[in-house]
Amino acid sequence: MGDAGRGNAPTREEADRADEETAVKIAVASGKGGTGKTTVSVSLALTAQGQVQYVDCDVEEPNGHIFLSPVIRTKREIHLVVPRVMEERCSYCGKCRDLCRFHAITVFGRTIMTFADLCHSCGGCFLVCPEDALARDKRLVGVVEKGHAGGVAFVHGRMRVGEAMAVPLIRAVKEEFPEKYVVIASYSDYERLGTISPFAMAPLAAAAGADVAMVDTGIKDGKSTFEFMSEKSLREFTTMNRDAGLMTALAGSLGFDHLPALKRIDPDIIGVRGMVCGGNRDSSIKEDLVDRLVRMVG
Ligand code: SF4
Ligand code: SF4
Numbered sequence: 099m100g101d102a103g104r105g106n107a108p109t110r111e112e113a114d115r116a117d118e119e120t121a122v123k124i125a126v127a128s129g130k131g132g133t134g135k136t137t138v139s140v141s142l143a144l145t146a147q148g149q150v151q152y153v154d155c156d157v158e159e160p161n162g163h164i165f166l167s168p169v170i171r172t173k174r175e176i177h178l179v180v181p182r183v184m185e186e187r188c189s190y191c192g193k194c195r196d197l198c199r200f201h202a203i204t205v206f207g208r209t210i211m212t213f214a215d216l217c218h219s220c221g222g223c224f225l226v227c228p229e230d231a232l233a234r235d236k237r238l239v240g241v242v243e244k245g246h247a248g249g250v251a252f253v254h255g256r257m258r259v260g261e262a263m264a265v266p267l268i269r270a271v272k273e274e275f276p277e278k279y280v281v282i283a284s285y286s287d288y289e290r291l292g293t294i295s296p297f298a299m300a301p302l303a304a305a306a307g308a309d310v311a312m313v314d315t316g317i318k319d320g321k322s323t324f325e326f327m328s329e330k331s332l333r334e335f336t337t338m339n340r341d342a343g344l345m346t347a348l349a350g351s352l353g354f355d356h357l358p359a360l361k362r363i364d365p366d367i368i369g370v371r372g373m374v375c376g377g378n379r380d381s382s383i384k385e386d387l388v389d390r391l392v393r394m395v396g
Contacts, residue, residue, distance in 0.1 A: 122146075125347075125367075127281035127312055131159075140165045143250050151275050152247070154254035157240060157267040163254060166247035173243050176255070176270045177236035178219040178263070183210050187231035194223035194232065215262065240267040244274055251275075265306045272307075279309040279345070285316035286326040286350055296327070296335055304342040310367065311339045315350035320377075323350030329359045336365050353377065357394050 126139045140162055143152040154160040181194070181203065192205040202216035203223060214237045224232050240257040255271040257264060272280055284299035285291055293316065294302075300311040313335065315323055327335070336346040348360065349369025360368055374388050375381040 123279060125279050125281045125310065127283050127310075127347075136161050136165065143247075149251070150249065151251040152253070153271060153275050154252075155268050155271050155280055157255035157257050157264050157271065160254040160256060163243075163252070166250065166252060168245040168247035168250075168252040170243045170245040170252075172245070173241050174270070175241050176239045176267050178217065178239055178266055179221070179234050180214040180217040180219060180237045181212055181223050181232040182235035183212060184231050184233055185210065187229045189229050189231075191228065193226045193228065197222045197226050215260070218263065219266075239263060242267070242270045242274060269307050280307070281310040281312050281347060282306065282308040283312040283314055286313050286323040287315050287317055287321070289326075291316040297338070300335065300339055300342060300344060304339075304344050308344065310345045310347050311335075312347035312349065312367075314369065318351075320351060322352060322356065323348060324352075324356055324359065329363060332359075332365075333363045336363055351377075354390070354394065 124142060126135045126142075135156075139152065139154075143150050143162075143166070152162060152166065154162045188210055190205055190208050190210060195203045195205045195210075198217075200216050200218050200220075202213045202218075204211050204213075214235070217237065219237075224234070238258050239261055240255055242253065242255050244251075244253045246252055253271055253274040255267040257267055268280060282299065282303035284296040285293055286296065288295050296311070296313045303311045313323060313327065313332070315321060315326070323332070332348060336348075339346045345366035347367035347369065348363070348365045349371075351372050352360065352368060352370065353373055370391060373391055374383050376384055376387060
């Protein structure tokens with residue numbers, strides 16, 4: 099038996115593939131601060147069995163490290179390419195200024211100025227300059243730090259103070275564990291919150307390289323996402339995301355009675371906390387409700 103067992107042992111590649119196929123990926127996302135994302139994420143990382151990777155994409159204010167106290171092994175600076183004018187070549191034609199929609203270059207008379215912090219690194223000015231008068235300089239966006247906290251593999255990004263562009267750093271964090279998903283959330287009740295609509299957010303999420311566009315409720319007063327967006331508009335949202343290469347996550351006080359509509363909408367991910375906690379945000383997960391959900395979804 100023992101010999102036969104060893105003969106059938108999987109190779110390292112087979113084991114890695116099996117791990118990948120059975121891996122559970124959990125994204126903890128919300129647009130608001132103070133909702134407990136870090137508490138939930140850190141708790142999951144510390145209690146999960148097997149290999150765990152903790153990826154903190156909140157590069158503007160990462161704080162998982164405060165709780166996990168990781169040992170940082172590598173630190174990588176992330177830069178954007180920005181233009182630097184070689185004035186001896188510049189003819190002050192203004193073509194770079196006219197092209198730059200971010201007003202990162204100004205030309206008046208025989209004076210030209212660049213504003214590196216406004217530059218989005220689109221590269222257009224390098225292409226239109228007829229004198230080849232722009233050199234490639236770089237602006238520090240932040241650092242990606244990677245290490246481990248006990249048995250938990252850890253990575254996060256820290257934006258430079260004063261930096262406005264988070265996306266390049268989020269991408270860099272994600273690249274450290276390419277199998278991770280970046281979720282960008284918007285709110286079904288955006289009108290009462292005065293925030294961006296999900297339909298406006300999704301193209302931005304796609305352009306930013308996110309994986310999932312999520313709709314949740316912003317105000318947790320028991321009202322469901324379906325009270326703010328119809329089944330038809332949620333279906334349109336899902337289709338739009340799919341066309342843009344994004345997955346769709348729907349959440350916001352979803353109940354068992356919403357499952358038929360959710361099946362018709364066909365999102366990739368649904369938020370079920372309220373459903374499996376019996377509609378009480380302070381309650382714990384109930385096994386019988388999980389069983390019921392699995393039966394209804396399956
Ligand atoms: S790279 Fe793009 S954003 Fe930056 S200065 Fe040039 S045109 Fe403007
Ligand atoms: S396009 Fe080139 S030559 Fe013209 S103003 Fe800009 S840097 Fe100078």
